[in-house]
Amino acid sequence: MPVNAVSLHADIKANLGEQVLNDVLRNVWPQDCQSCNKPLGTEPPSLCVDVDELTNVTMATLHHTACQASSWNDGPILRVSNNLSWRSHLINWPIESGDDGPVIWPTLLVNPHLEGVQLRQDTFGAWKVATLDHAHEAGLRVAGPDFVIDRPLPARAGHTPAAHLNGTTVTVQLSPFEQWGGTFYHQEQTARVRELGGVMFGYTTAVNPPDIATYEDFVQPVVQRQIAFGFVSLAR
Ligand SMILES: [Zn+2]
Numbered sequence: 001m002p003v004n005a006v007s008l009h010a011d012i013k014a015n016l017g018e019q020v021l022n023d024v025l026r027n028v029w030p031q032d033c034q035s036c037n038k039p040l041g042t043e044p045p046s047l048c049v050d051v052d053e054l055t056n057v058t059m060a061t062l063h064h065t066a067c068q069a070s071s072w073n074d075g076p077i078l079r080v081s082n083n084l085s086w087r088s089h090l091i092n093w094p095i096e097s098g099d100d101g102p103v104i105w106p107t108l109l110v111n112p113h114l115e116g117v118q119l120r121q122d123t124f125g126a127w128k129v130a131t132l133d134h135a136h137e138a139g140l141r142v143a144g145p146d147f148v149i150d151r152p153l154p155a156r157a158g159h160t161p162a163a164h165l166n167g168t169t170v171t172v173q174l175s176p177f178e179q180w181g182g183t184f185y186h187q188e189q190t191a192r193v194r195e196l197g198g199v200m201f202g203y204t205t206a207v208n209p210p211d212i213a214t215y216e217d218f219v220q221p222v223v224q225r226q227i228a229f230g231f232v233s234l235a236r
Pocket of ligand 1: 034035036037038063064067179
């Protein structure tokens, strides 16, 4: 479950507005405290927002209320989160392909940072959750007309996204600073990755991948355009 109750300073709601605040709460997951790195447990955590005006990176993060009281911080001293957790799940995604019926595309679904989410401000000053913007800039696409499954993600800033297979473990390196992986249960899945020459990669903060128990659990956020996808070629 995403976080269902938080300790919240009034500034955060005032700055984000109720709708964006609710969106933030749907994109943070109460795993580990971003102050002490211990599990958050079942008590409602505090939500903290740090606005870094130098790097333009704004993060909303979860903490124990005893470790860090909720606040909107746009001062010069930032609370640095080095403890963000990521989770993945490998899915056999059957994608319709014309007359032949569905074909399995092994898919590495990743939530890159459970306890925090990046926010961005538009030119009018309105905040929004930035996960899918970040994915879009990397060439990933949500379900829709511009969703292409069989074209590898393009190079960006001199780095070509690449997948690596090591036994039954697949890793995807999206950028020099972003790498995630997962382990297949069956040899057939790794054989299929080799046959396709890569793996489908899904990126989201709206899902905690290990929570996916049924195909419907996966399809629903796909249809709601909360997961961005791209095909990542195996490194040569
Ligand atoms: Zn703590």
